Amino acid sequence: MKFECGDLDRAMANSDLLPEAREHFKTCAACRREYRLWNEISATARELHEEWDTPALWPAIRETLQAERKPEVFWWKQWKTWAIAAALAIAVAVPLGLWRHSQATRTTAPTTPDFLTEQALREVETSEAAYRQSIEKLSKLAAPKLATASSPAVVNEKERLSLLDSAIAETRANVASNRFNIRLQTALADLYRQKQETLHEILNHDAKN
Amino acid sequence: MTPKTSLVLLSVLIPLCASARDEYTRTFDKSLPVQSGEKIWLEHKFGDIVIHGRPQQEVIVHADIRISASDSDLAKQYANQVEIVVQSGAELSIRTKYPDTQRSFGHRDVSFSVRYDITVPETSPLVVRNSFGAISLSGVKASSEIYNSHGEIRFRDGRGTQRLQNSFASVNVAGNAGDVTIDASNGSVDASAITGSATIRDRFASVTVAGVSNGVSITNNNGSVSVTDCGGAGSVKNSFGSVAVRNFRGDLIIANTNGQIDALNVAGSVDIRNGFGGVRFADVKGQLSVSSHNARVEGSKVGGTVTIRNSFGAVVVDGVSGAIEIHNQNGEIDAYSSARGACKPITLHTSFSRLRAHLPAEANYRVFAKTSFAHVRSDFPLTVAGVLSEGEVSGTLGSGQCEMRLTNNNGSIEILKTAQ
Numbered sequence: 099m100k101f102e103c104g105d106l107d108r109a110m111a112n113s114d115l116l117p118e119a120r121e122h123f124k125t126c127a128a129c130r131r132e133y134r135l136w137n138e139i140s141a142t143a144r145e146l147h148e149e150w151d152t153p154a155l156w157p158a159i160r161e162t163l164q165a166e167r168k169p170e171v172f173w174w175k176q177w178k179t180w181a182i183a184a185a186l187a188i189a190v191a192v193p194l195g196l197w198r199h200s201q202a203t204r205t206t207a208p209t210t211p212d213f214l215t216e217q218a219l220r221e222v223e224t225s226e227a228a229y230r231q232s233i234e235k236l237s238k239l240a241a242p243k244l245a246t247a248s249s250p251a252v253v254n255e256k257e258r259l260s261l262l263d264s265a266i267a268e269t270r271a272n273v274a275s276n277r278f279n280i281r282l283q284t285a286l287a288d289l290y291r292q293k294q295e296t297l298h299e300i301l302n303h304d305a306k307n
Numbered sequence: 308m309t310p311k312t313s314l315v316l317l318s319v320l321i322p323l324c325a326s327a328r329d330e331y332t333r334t335f336d337k338s339l340p341v342q343s344g345e346k347i348w349l350e351h352k353f354g355d356i357v358i359h360g361r362p363q364q365e366v367i368v369h370a371d372i373r374i375s376a377s378d379s380d381l382a383k384q385y386a387n388q389v390e391i392v393v394q395s396g397a398e399l400s401i402r403t404k405y406p407d408t409q410r411s412f413g414h415r416d417v418s419f420s421v422r423y424d425i426t427v428p429e430t431s432p433l434v435v436r437n438s439f440g441a442i443s444l445s446g447v448k449a450s451s452e453i454y455n456s457h458g459e460i461r462f463r464d465g466r467g468t469q470r471l472q473n474s475f476a477s478v479n480v481a482g483n484a485g486d487v488t489i490d491a492s493n494g495s496v497d498a499s500a501i502t503g504s505a506t507i508r509d510r511f512a513s514v515t516v517a518g519v520s521n522g523v524s525i526t527n528n529n530g531s532v533s534v535t536d537c538g539g540a541g542s543v544k545n546s547f548g549s550v551a552v553r554n555f556r557g558d559l560i561i562a563n564t565n566g567q568i569d570a571l572n573v574a575g576s577v578d579i580r581n582g583f584g585g586v587r588f589a590d591v592k593g594q595l596s597v598s599s600h601n602a603r604v605e606g607s608k609v610g611g612t613v614t615i616r617n618s619f620g621a622v623v624v625d626g627v628s629g630a631i632e633i634h635n636q637n638g639e640i641d642a643y644s645s646a647r648g649a650c651k652p653i654t655l656h657t658s659f660s661r662l663r664a665h666l667p668a669e670a671n672y673r674v675f676a677k678t679s680f681a682h683v684r685s686d687f688p689l690t691v692a693g694v695l696s697e698g699e700v701s702g703t704l705g706s707g708q709c710e711m712r713l714t715n716n717n718g719s720i721e722i723l724k725t726a727q
Contacts, residue, residue, distance in 0.1 A: 121549075124513070124531060124548065125513060212330075212354075212375070212420045212422075213328070213330060213373070213375035216328055250546070250547075250564065250565070251565065254528065254529055254547060258493075258510075258511050261492065261493060261510075261511070262493075265457075265474070265493070269439075269457065272353075272439065276418045277418055278418035279375075279439070281354075281420065281457075281458070282353070282439055285457040288475075289475070
């Protein structure tokens with residue numbers, strides 16, 4: 099069978115198709131990304147899963163529904179809401195426009211963005227922390243397999259991990275003195291992604307064999 | 308705080324947050340003449356490099372120095388300290404020198420990048436080093452050495468011997484009259500339209516090569532390899548990825564460990580060694596030699612001799628014009644000879660599986676067929692000389708021009724007539 103992107107859903111439901119899917123991932127970045135996200139969501143969902151007794155839940159819902167059975171005034175029909183929204187939009191847009199205009203006249207505007215904003219950097223750093231946490235967990239899981247690695251495939255993945263680790267260290271050292279540089283942050287994120295994928299491969303390889 | 312006050316405060320705060328950092332761009336421009344064939348060095352970091360080769364004897368350097376800082380004064384101050392050092396002598400060198408952020412600017416968050424756009428004489432050899440930025444070259448008509456890490460390399464329409472080295476990003480070559488050597492460790496390689504040879508080493512990414520006229524040598528480890536419409540001597544080594552070669556004009560050697568191998572339409576001979584991946588071939592004009600384990604070997608249309616060794620996988624070959632020699636263990640054999648005219652010897656051996664030789668109606672062989680715990684069957688009338696039992700036959704088929712030896716253990720032997 100020739101595996102195609104359309105087969106991904108079936109592969110996720112049927113583990114027999116996973117070897118072909120993995121072969122396909124080697125050449126298809128989109129499917130690889132989707133598979134990784136699916137794995138992450140599955141892992142997160144497993145962690146979040148909790149069960150508890152809620153005998154009072156349904157009566158409470160019924161009471162609330164009965165109490166709310168009265169003529170409804172939709173928020174978008176209220177003129178006050180519209181007025182506030184318009185005022186807010188003007189209040190934000192005018193100063194922002196002025197600021198941008200002043201920037202454009204003060205410096206030569208770059209054609210492509212080279213730098214992150216403060217807000218974007220915060221988000222990137224939060225994501226990086228989450229990535230590193232996830233990688234640490236995966237590394238712990240993979241550690242026993244790597245320590246006793248004997249199959250050529252795992253030895254090969256181990257070699258790749260060491261290559262990625264040295265690249266991550268190098269990139270992080272550069273990021274430390276150039277934090278808002280988009281290319282550096284992208285390179286670092288890409289290395290983390292590759293490391294995470296490699297660890298997944300190691301764990302999956304072990305599960306497969 | 309009333310809702311009205313909150314709204315007013317929000318309308319002021321949002322733009323303030325957005326303007327929390329300032330960016331400043333300074334440009335650098337310099338032109339200077341160079342001698343014919345003078346080497347040009349460029350050493351850079353943090354930003355893209357675009358190089359154009361032109362039929363002129365002048366180097367034109369343009370750089371955009373971009374700074375992001377907490378305020379515009381700081382950004383400007385830093386930008387003014389970034390140096391583009393251009394030194395001419397026997398060779399021309401261009402270097403980016405960033406100020407020491409820690410020493411000059413304390414712990415304040417300054418970020419920076421420099422983008423180059425450089426026009427060079429097309430006949431000047433180049434040495435370019437970059438990291439954390441792409442390198443793009445076009446129209447370079449001299450030998451060059453390009454080193455990068457964490458940024459892609461793109462090379463277009465060049466001439467001369469090119470050496471490109473990258474790690475953690477892709478290398479893309481489209482068009483060079485001359486040999487190209489590419490070293491990549493963790494980035495994909497795509498090379499096409501090279502009138503010369505291509506020598507490519509990679510480790511963990513895919514390699515795609517097309518239109519190389521004078522030889523291809525590829526060593527990869529854990530990524531797929533694809534070679535299309537190439538010529539010369541071909542050698543591909545891989546470990547954990549597939550190898551596919553199509554339309555190759557020359558002799559070809561492929562070695563893999565754990566990946567599928569496909570060799571289609573090869574004008575010369577093909578030598579394939581694989582460990583645990585399947586092998587497929589078709590339209591091989593010369594000889595074919597395959598050594599494999601634990602996987603299926605199949606293919607059709609081979610002009611020369613076929614020699615195959617396998618274990619634990621079926622071997623199916625169709626349309627072989629030359630001699631056939633197949634040694635298998637625990638895998639069935641189906642061998643279709645299409646030899647016309649001069650007789651071509653056939654030797655087939657396997658165990659614990661079925662063995663079938665498919666011959667044209669006019670076949671002429673001295674036949675020796677032997678198996679144990681099974682039987683021998685023939686579509687052809689055999690003139691038996693000597694031994695005849697359910698598991699062993701010695702005899703002559705047609706005029707008996709050359710030898711056909713079929714041996715098996717615990718599996719049947721069949722000599723079948725190919726449908727005309």
